[in-house]
Amino acid sequence: VLENGPSSSYAPFFDIDWKPLKADLEDKVLLPILGDQYGRVLERGELQVRFEAGAFYLRYYEHEFPIAPGTYRHILEIALEKLAPFKHADFFAEFQSIITALEYLPRRTETDPERIAERAREKEIIKRRLERRCQEALQVQAAVIEAVEQINGKPGDPRSFDALDSLLNDQSYRLAFWRVAAEEINYRRFFDVNDLAAIRMELPEVFDATHRLLLELIAAGAVTGVRIDHPDGLYLPREYFEKLQRRAAAALEIPLPKDGRAVYLVVEKILTGNETLRTDWPVHGTTGYEFGKLVANVLVDSSAEQAITKAFQRFIGHSMPFGHLVYAKKLLVMRLSLANDVNVLGDMLDRLSEKNRWFRDFTLEALARAVRETIACFPVYRTYVTPGQPVSDEDRAIIERAVATAKRRNPALEESVFNFLRDILLLRFPENLDEEARVAHEHFVLKFQQSTAPIMAKGLEDTAFYIYNRLVALNEVGGEPQRFGISVDEFHALNAERQRDWPATLLATSTHDTKRSEDVRARILAISELPQLWRSSLPRWRTINRRWKRKLEDASAPDPNEEYLFYQTLLGSWPVDAAGRAERAASAEYIERIQAYMAKALKEAKVNTSWIQPNEEWDSAMSDFVARVLDSSPKNKFLPTFLPVAEEIARLGAINSLTQVALKLTAPGVPDIYQGNEIWNFSLVDPDNRRPVDYQQRRELRRRKNCCGNGRTAGSNYYSRNGSCGFDASRRNCSSAGTTSR
Structure with a gap:
């Protein structure tokens, strides 16, 4: 598409607006990948044309973009001038012929199928001719290389970049500063990620091309279940699910079942409030975020809502x-x-x-x-x-x-x-x-x-979710932080509904997208069981750590809301040994993890800093605050007051964690155990929760558990965390449909 624009046979695959509001982008794709304004990047010589195997391409650091074949003349005409002394040689006439062929190449705006096919065929022939001519005549190769060097310009000489600027203006894409993406990008993306262009799954040819391998794997029995992420990005979700099930039935060579579900299919549909999954979708359920929300709400002590809310508002200085x-x-x-x-x-x-x-x-x-x-x-x-x-x-x-x-x-x-x-x-x-x-x-x-x-x-x-920090364990995908708990009767009623309507839905408590691992959330939920301790600890910690804040213009960094989040994060993730004793000091690795987490949290909040407009002073102040508060020197007065609270929270959190596991393994649905969560896991948001998993450690714990049988050994870490039913998925009191692990 970048090489051929609308004339690419793949152009219809992508959701590109070829006639956007900005007229200068007509028949072009905006590529907001530059680290600075286009003119500055160009004249610094950061955009460089390269020649290889008969084709030209543009390099910008690790990025490479094709040059449209029809615009090769910008370069080849310069090379032709350099070949003037050889105008009587055979290769000179052949070189002229290549340039002439480029002039007759169908334009990159062609949409007629026959002309598109002609362009696709002829451009490759031209590339092969150019490659062969360079191989057979060193003079041609040298002239092309010199032409490339000339068109790339010389830093310090702005006029030397005019030719390259002209070449780039003739492409099917327009390079731009990354900051312009929000207002001018003309293709649909995955959220706001410029590198992930959305495709038009509603088109038959797109569906066929993107599902060919999946259907082959289903037919071979290599895949028995499918997870669809972000179904809300589909043009017509229900029609897509119906088509996928029909094609799966055909791949399996079976009639489509009456319920329309030929293959196990779950969708990452985020439900909010009292919203329920659409019953006319031929799916088996969701990826389970609503179960994680449900468990959190039954574990939180709803009687503490007023006390926790007051502690939050008092600490940050206002309601929210x-x-x-x-x-x-x-x-x-x-x-x-x-x-x-x-x-x-x-x-x-x-x-x-x-x-x-x-x-x-x-x-x-x-x-x-x-x-x-x-x-x-x-x-x-x-x-x-x-x-x-x-x-x-x-x-x-x-x-x-x-x-x-x-x-x-x-x-x-x-x-x-x-x-x-x-x-x-x-x-x-x-x-x-x-x-x-x-x-x-x-x-x-x-x-x-x-x-x-x-x-x-x-x-x-x-x-x-990064601003409303009242009790952040409730700030989860699909969560409702403003809702502080549900009754046990409500919990059972919702489980009964799931058993009736979606018995094969996934039950998730941790995924690659959760803001915190289930064990971190379990600890933070325990704060609701100790509201007085929490409320009395906060002002003490703030007083002790006030000296580590940095005065920036008219504010101190971090601000109260950020500091409030920081203390919850520490309680949720602080290392505790097997006996329940909190580690006396934070390791360098732990401090780095907390610094990285807080840096991301602040940028996501977009209050004092952001990804688009980083406030480096504020970011630095936050990082320094974390390091100083967690310093292990004897002069640090914070840790002696914090560790007793951390130990009590960890004790209650462990009970919550085990309760959570028991509920997941026994509630209606299919328990989904995220990688690494077979044992205690105190990860934060990505990339922290995507660190490599030590599977050897888990295999060893499982082996020791099997050897010793009763789980009352060092292997009990594994057994008690995820062994309540011995992993026997056939036992219906453990799960109605088995267990998945991703």
């Missing part, structure tokens, strides 16, 4: 309404990292309004604001409205609630603008739409639904 925080942070990410996603929706809605005399007076700004505000007020990750089918009661309620909330928050914005958006999302289109207009309206609905999930994830999980 969670609903408003999420709303504000969703707006923030729509401004910072996902701005263009919303801009595109606003432009699409504006085009729809322009086609109807009743709505054409709505301004682009008003429509874009209505889109932003409605998404910010969305109570779930997305809806699943499908054109041609009735809107479900659940989806209707979600949309109407979001629009109503957005109206209340924006009394100055005309109500009819919100009504226009609401009616389109509910498929209540204006009358007398022609086919083209109807398709455009339906496309807007589906693109809107694709956009709400990443905004929720970035605003809630990756921002608000």
